[in-house]
Amino acid sequence: MPKKHIVILGAGVIGLTTATLLQQEKEFEVTVIARHFPGDLSIDYTSPWAGAHWRSYATNDDSRLIEYEKKTFHHFWNLAKASKNNSGIMIVDGFDYWDRLPDDFSEPWFKDFSPEYRHLDKGELPIGVEFGITYKTVTINAPVYLNYLLHTFLSLGGTTQRANLSHLYDCIKNDTDIVINCSGIHSKTLGGVEDTNVYAAKGQTIVVQLPRSHVNWTFERYSAGCGSGGIAAGGVITYVVPRDNGEVLLGGTYVEHDYSPEPDLEEASAIVQRCLSTRPDLLPHDQTNLVIKKNCVGLRPCRKGGMRIDAEWIYLENFEKKILIVHNYGHGCYGFQSSYGAALDVVKIINSSMFNSKI
Numbered sequence: 001m002p003k004k005h006i007v008i009l010g011a012g013v014i015g016l017t018t019a020t021l022l023q024q025e026k027e028f029e030v031t032v033i034a035r036h037f038p039g040d041l042s043i044d045y046t047s048p049w050a051g052a053h054w055r056s057y058a059t060n061d062d063s064r065l066i067e068y069e070k071k072t073f074h075h076f077w078n079l080a081k082a083s084k085n086n087s088g089i090m091i092v093d094g095f096d097y098w099d100r101l102p103d104d105f106s107e108p109w110f111k112d113f114s115p116e117y118r119h120l121d122k123g124e125l126p127i128g129v130e131f132g133i134t135y136k137t138v139t140i141n142a143p144v145y146l147n148y149l150l151h152t153f154l155s156l157g158g159t160t161q162r163a164n165l166s167h168l169y170d171c172i173k174n175d176t177d178i179v180i181n182c183s184g185i186h187s188k189t190l191g192g193v194e195d196t197n198v199y200a201a202k203g204q205t206i207v208v209q210l211p212r213s214h215v216n217w218t219f220e221r222y223s224a225g226c227g228s229g230g231i232a233a234g235g236v237i238t239y240v241v242p243r244d245n246g247e248v249l250l251g252g253t254y255v256e257h258d259y260s261p262e263p264d265l266e267e268a269s270a271i272v273q274r275c276l277s278t279r280p281d282l283l284p285h286d287q288t289n290l291v292i293k294k295n296c297v298g299l300r301p302c303r304k305g306g307m308r309i310d311a312e313w314i315y316l317e318n319f320e321k322k323i324l325i326v327h328n329y330g331h332g333c334y335g336f337q338s339s340y341g342a343a344l345d346v347v348k349i350i351n352s353s354m355f356n357s358k359i
Contacts, residue, residue, distance in 0.1 A: 001027070003026075003027055003028055003029045004027060004028050004029075004177040004178060004354065005028075005029055005030075005031070005175045005176055005177050005178070006022055006028050006029070006030045006031070006177065006178040006179075006180060006350075007030075007031050007032075007033055007171045007172070007176055007178070007179050007180070008022075008030060008031070008032045008033070008179075008180045008182055009033055009034065009165065009168070009171060009179070009180070009181050009182060009183045009190075010032075010034055010181070010182035010183045010184055010186075010329075011032050011034035011036060011037045011038070011146075011150070011160070012045065012046055012047035012146075012182065012184055012335070013047045013050070013142075013145070013146060013149070013335050013336050013339045014182045014184065014328055014329065014331060014335055014339055014342065014343070015032060015034065015180075015182035015183075015328075016032065016038075016146065016149035016150055016153060017149060017339040017340055017342075017343040018180060018182055018328055018342075018343040018346050018347075019032050019149075019153050019158055020149055020152050020153045020156065020158070020343075021340075021343045021344065021346075021347050022180075022346075022347060022350070023153055023156040023157060023158040024156060025347065025351075028178075029157070029158075029159075030153070030158045030159075031158070031159045031160065031161060032153070032158065032159075032160045032161070033160075033161045033162075033163050033165065033171050034160070034161075034162065034163075035162065035163065035164040037150065037160065037162065038143065038146035038147045038149075038150045039143075039147070043259075043261035043297060043298070043299060044185075044186075044299075046184055046185060046298055046299055046300065046301055046335070047142060047146055047335065047336075048142055048143050048146060048298075049142070049203070049205070049296050049297070049298025050140075050142040050298065050335065050336055051139070051140070051142070051205070051239070051241035051249050051251065051336075052139070052140040052142050052241065052335075052336040052337070053092075053094070053137060053138065053139040053140065053218050053241045053337075054069070054072070054073050054076060054137045054138050054139075054140075054336075054337045055094060055096070055137060055220060055337070056069045056108065056109065056110050056334070056337065057334065058109060059109075060106065060108075060109045065306075065307075065334075065338060066109055067341060068338040068340075068341030068342045068345065069334070069337050069338050069341060070110075070113065070341065071340055071341035071344060072336075072337055072338055072339055072340040072341045072342075073110075073113075073114075073137075073138070073337070075340040076089050076138045076140065076340070077091070077138060080138055086144075086148060087140075087144070087145055087148045088140060088141030088142075088143075088144025088145040088148060088243070088244055089138050089139070089140050089141070089145065089244075090138065090139055090242075090244045091136060091137075091138055092136075092137060092138070092139055092216050092217050092218050092242060093116075093134060093135075093136065093137075093216065093217040093218075094114075094134060094135050094136065094137035094217070094218050094219070095120070095132060095133070095134050095217060095218070095219040095220075096132055096133045096134075096219070096220050096221075096222075097125065097126060097129040097131075097132045097219060097220070097221040097222065097278065098129065098130060098131045098132065098221075098222050098226070099128060099129060099130060099221070099222065099223050099224045100130050100131075100224040101130050101131040102222075102226070105131075108133075110135070114135035114136060114137060115135065115136035116134070116135055116136050117133065117134070117135040118133065118134060118135075119131075119132070119133055120132035120133060120134055126221075126277075126278045126279065127277070128277075129221065129278075137218065139218055139241050139242055139243065139244075140336050141243040141244050141245060141247070142336070144243075144244070144245070145336075165190070166190070166191055167190070167191030167192050168181060168190055168191060168192030168193055168325070169191075169192055169316070170191075172316065172319065172323060174319060176319075176323060177323065177324065178323070178324045178325075178326065178350060178354075179323060179324070179325050179326070180325075180326045180327075180328060180346065181193060181325070181326070181327045181328065181329060182328050182329060183329060184301035184329050184330075184331075184335075185198060185200055185299055185301035187301075187303075187308075187327075187329045187330070193327070195303065195308070195329075195330075197303050197304040197305055197330075198301065198302070198303050198304075198329070198330060199256060199257055199302050199303070199304070200256070200257065200258065200259055200299040200300065200301070200302065201254050201255065201256045201257075201258075201299070201300040201302045201332065201333065202253065202254075202255040202256075202258040202259070202260065202297065202298070202299055202300075203251065203252050203253055203254060203255075203297070203298050203299075203300055203333075204251070204252060204253045204263050204264060204267055204268065204271070204295070204296070204297050205249050205250060205251040205252050205271070205295075205296045205298070206249070206250045206251075206268050206271055206272060206292055206294075206295055206296070207247050207248070207249055207250075207292070207293045207294050207296060208247070208248050208250060208272075208290045208291055208292050208293060209246055209247055209248075209291045209293050210242075210246055210247075210248050210282075210284065210290075210291075211246060211284060212244075212245065212246035213246075214246070214284055215240065215242040215248050215282065216242065217240075217242070217279075218239070218240060218241050218242060219239060219240050219278065219279060220237060220238070220239040221237065221238040221239070221274070221278050222235060222236075222237055223235040223236040223237070236274075237251070237252060237254065238251070238252070238271070238274040238275055238278055239251045239252055239275075240275050240278075240279065240282060247293065248282070249296075250271050250272060250275045251271060252271065253267060253271075254300075254333070256302070259299065260297070261297055262297065263295040263296070263297050265295070268295050272290060272292075276290075300332050300333045300335075301329065301330065301331065301332065301335070302330065302332040302333070303329070303330025303332065305330075306330065307328075307329065307330040307331050307332070307338070307342070308327045308328075308329055308330045309326075309327065309328050309342060309345055309346060309349070310326070310327055310349075311324060311325065311326040311327070311349050311350070311353050312324075312325050313325075313353070324350065324353055324354070326346055326349060326350060326353075328342060328343070328346050
């Protein structure tokens, strides 16, 4: 039986993870079509600007997102512990700090899942912080991990094409059987999708260079107005995310419906000061200032109502055949930490749809 040809739109972490898992399936051959690929730096290409680290903000009743993030955590943990780890993922201590204990605080679902989870003692809290937790987690060097995914996908026999498509159907040819939309924020304007629930949340960060392994921890600090809902819940959030090459990402901001690519230098200075005041040990003893490599701006691909992962059959008269259309977008600020679990679900949906179809 000939292999089914899958076209995936988008080469961010969602698209490349989905592509890699499907290319591993013996009955599929996959092509990724995108305007940008790993190595490109554009405001229109979200994934390279991410921190990134695993910290779930799934509510305790969101079983779908919990399952995605749990499976992704296990996958990242195994990659970090592999004897030849070239994925850019490493295991670190995670810390969450609250200036004031939120009235709506409840123990996160990963309390009994993340290794070494516990509440911090008062003596372990930074100045001005009332409550905190710690646990083992992972950080992801986003550019390195994206290249790792692309290399893995290509080594499995996958193919790529650079193109800027205006309509979902523009990628369909005579041999196309399945199209997967992983176009992220572009799903707002992509013809055939035009999802009005999609919007951007601008994030500004600073990348500094420190001695490798100087920072073996990550933290998020929430101002009194944040509540317990994470970066999208309001208030001011401060975070530090180390990378395996000595780079450390400092953040951040969350501004909905802001598409400006320019960093605010005053905001950048404020972010640095917030990070240093929370963890003075960020600065090595023999340095008087942090060495700033670059100021970064990224657009989180958010969606009102949460991510969209579903499938539908369409009939195209010009090809006289049915095409399976699958959507996997709208992951907002949790794209990396849900990527593997979401991609596994897409594989399951495709296999089920193909099995139940007479085409």
